[in-house]
Structures are given as structure tokens and as C-alpha cells.
Amino acid sequence: MDDDRIEALLAEGIATDDPERRCEIASELTQGDPQVAFPLAVRMLRSREEGGVALGGELIESTPKGRFVERDDGTGYLVEDGPTFDDAQRAVLIGLVAERMAAAGEPAAVALLRASWRLVDAALLGPVLALAGHPSAEVRHMVAVTLPGFAVEFEDAPAIDATLLALARDEDDDVVDWAIFGLGLNHGDGPLDTPEARALFAANVDHEHVGVRDEARVALALLGDVGYLEDCLYAEDEDDARRTHDAFVTAAGRTGDPRLHASLVTLRDLGYASNPFLEAELAAALEATRPAT
Template identity: 35%
Template sequence: MSDETRAPDDDLRAAGALLSAAEPSQRAAGYRRQAARTAPGADALRAWAVATVLPRAGREPDGPALSALVDVLGAAQDERALPVLLELAGHPDGEVRLAVAKALPFVGEPVQDSPRVRALLALSRDAAPPVRDAAVFGLGTLGEAYGPAVRAALHERLDDEDEEVAEEAVRGLANRQDASVLPRLIDLLETYVEPHPLTLSAAAVLGRPELLPVLAELAAERPEDRRIAAALEACDPARREERSALAWRLLEDLAVRRPDLDAALAWDRFSADLRLEVRHPAEPGSYLLDGLLRRAGHDPSGAAALVDADFPPTA
């Protein structure tokens, strides 16, 4: 038996044995156990999971077991699974399509107009709301999903009858700095007593001053909600300018204190978070800027001292 097909431990050997059971529920249980182990697993474990599960995809007739099989492929995030996922995207069982929609964003290379993006576009119009929700999430968060067809699909879902789908569409368009989503975003912030986390995330990423009145009202009603406070700060030009000034002072202080460190400020795409990235010969480091400044009492020099203490001087 090759290393690729040998189960890494007794638990996975037991899970693998269930895959040959006659009862579909037992096979589903085996796949679920594999998926739970594969998601945080090492590369070797992921490779084993794909080698074990992929050949079974074409002969697994039962819906629950097949959807659990797809969960393993999504957890493994292995390119070899993509053809199977694309084939199953049109499966008659909604649970299988849901598993495919959840898996596709994590399987395949980031290529514009890729097959996985086209599959997610089709699934974003699925009859089942959970499938649409998962597909719109994928379209909204995939870095390569930038074409006009994706934007049109997200706009199409803004008034979806399912609230979760509409929230995902709003966030996807906010991620792309599409200001045309502002009226729908404001409507969502005003409509619900407790704003959905996705809506607040969309507001923070979009960062437009037009959102300040509704966010200020929410902050007054819920002063303890840090998500509302973060969105309010991201949309306030004065606070953003202050944040930028603190960030640059931190960089300047760190350069004086530790000229041996290569530090830079960075934004992740589709995020309102500003990060401080530090390169060090022993081990690189990354800090969320707002959290670092809070730890230092919003003192840039104090924040630089915290970073200094985390990295031993180089010889």
C-alpha cells in the first residue's frame, strides 16, 4: 500500500472503513469524520483524503453520503477535486449542490472567468436559498471574481427573498467598492433592530461618509457593539485620517527603534483591516493595526515598543 492511500492513524482508518458500509448513513458518517480531520490537517493528510474519497464520487448514489463526500473534497482544497465538483454542481439533490457551492471557493486556482466562477454564477440562481447563499458568498469573496457577469449576479441578488442571500450580495458589492449598493445597504441598516454582521462588515469595507447618519444612530442605541463602532470609524473621514496618521507615526518610530526590521502597512483585499507586516530573519510577524494601537493606548511609540519586544535583535 502506498503512503498516499495509507490512513494516517486509527481514527481515520476507522472512518475509511465506514466508506464501504452498505448503509448510506454510515458512509455519510465516515465522510463527515474525514472532513472534520481534513480541514485543519497537514498537506499529507489532505492528499490522503482526496486519494481515498475522489474515486468514490462516481459511484456514491445516496444524497446525504454524496454531500458529505463533497465536504471532504472542499476541506482538502485540492485541485484534483475540481472536475468532480463542477460535474456535481447540477446535481438534482439540493444538499449536494449546497456542499458544492461551499466547496468551490476553496478548490482551484484564482483565474478570471474560471470554471468555478461560472459554476458559482449558475448556483447563485439556484431554487434553494441555502445554495444561493453559499454561491453568493463565494462570488463575493473570490478575488478573481471581478468581471461584469459577477457584478450583475450580485446586483440580481440584492432583493433576494432570502435575507441572508441579500446580505451576502451587499457585502460582495461593497467589497468591490460599488457605490451603487449604498441605498440597499442603508435600507438594511435601517430595517433590522440588530444589523447583520455581514451588513456591518459591508459598511466598514465600503467606508463611505453617506453611511455615517445611520451608523451614528445605531451606535447611540448600541454603544457596546464594537462592530458598529468599527463600521462608524471606517466611514468617518476624520477618524480615517487620524488612523492613517497614527499608522505612519508607528512606522516612523519603529524604523528609528529597529532599523533592522522591514515593516510595512498592508490592506487585505475585501477587508477594512489595516495590518502591520514585519519581516524578521527568525520569523515574520503580522499585527492588526487597530488591535496593536489599542494595546498601546493609541500611542504609536508604545505600539512600536510592543513590536520591538516581539523580535530579538539580529546579529
């Protein structure tokens, strides 16, 4: 890509108010190559303009290491490994991201959180946690999305659980959805098992937001209470049904509870497994829950 095109894209990325367009620009600039992304990200993270800082975050996020990509059928995400920044480059980027995160407005904060999701370093945990009280629901939502990745890396981090518990009581349903996901299905080797967490899950099993109630039901099932899980099979909206069926299959496979086997057979017979990935997941759940003979 010639210099004029690079400068034109950078100018557009700084000026745009559309976060999706900013992501597209970052991807076009880097083509997933960390060695291309690094000098551009450093330049943007040192920018005095909010749009420049936001673009710097997206340039980091556009690199492939640990990238979460949508499956062909649109049902979920897979991890795609690839080249990444070297240690020296990471140190520079982590320092700049932490510095700029402290005073970032909404667009830059969201992009920097996305960058921290790529970099996942102890030096970024404090700045990420600090954004949990941001006035923007979009920023708080991204904190809830980001924190489980840190929890995987830093298992003994009670501040992560405490922050997710607080976010699970947020006024924004999407924030609550991701916070309960982080405390439940996406919480290390199992859901957070404390009286406060159990009470939180139980309080949300009938939440009006489909994601919140499904994550709460799944969390309780993984803690041994499968009583609410069958409710995941019933949803009037087709999109809600797909999500709830996914939740049911995932939780059933994790618990291995034979009481759930008959419902999995029903889902199989109704054609739930519409692609190879789902077919394999459903087959594994059927095997895990098969009653002893």
C-alpha cells in the same frame, strides 16, 4: 475508547438517517484527532453502504485543521488550527473521497463535500464541480458552501466562478444565498467584477430571502455601489435584523465609505456591539469610514 464502543458507534453511524447524529458520532469517535480518524475514515470510505461512506466523510470533517467553529455568541465562525493528517494520509483520503464522490447519493455526497472542505486539494475540484448539477438541493447547497474554499487556494480557476454563477440562479434560495456569498463577500480580494456578476447582484437586491438580498447588496457595495447598503439597516424580523446589521457593518468596514459612518454611529448607539468580537468589528468600521476633518 474500547473496541466494542467503537464498533457500536460505527454501526449506528452507518444506519442513522440523521446527519446531525452522524456528525456527533464522528466527533465522539475521533475527538478531533486525525490519527484516530484516519484508519476509521479509510475503512468507512471503502464501505459498500451509503451510510458508511457518509460516516467516512464526517470522520474527516471532524478533524480540527481549518475547522469552522461557532462563536460563543452564535454570530459567526472562526478558524481553529490544530493537528492534521500527514501528506501520505492526505493522499489516501483525497483519492478515496474523489472516487466515492463520483457516484454518491445525497447523504454521502454532502458528507464527502464537507470532507473536501477540510482537505482542499486540486484533485477534488473536478469532483466537487461535477456535483453542482446534482438533483438534491442539499448537495448543490453544499457545493456552493464548499467552492469558496477552493477559490482561495486556486485563484486562477474560472470554472469555480462559472459554477457559482450557475448556482446563483438555482431554484433553491439557500443555494443562491451561498453562491452569491462566494461570488461577493467571500470572493478572494473582492467580488467577481464582470458585467454578468454585477447584473446578478443588482437583480437580487430586493430578493425575498434575507440572505440573498444582503449578500447582493454587500457585493455591490464592495464594487463601489453603496446605494442599496442602507437598506440592510431595516428588517422587521429580529433574526433578519441581526444578519442584515452584520452585513452592513462588514461591508461598511471593507469599503471605508464615509457616507456610511453616520449609520454605523446609530448602530453603535442602539447597542449593536453586544460582545467583544462585534465591538471590535464595529469600532474598525467606524474608524475606516470616519470622514476626513
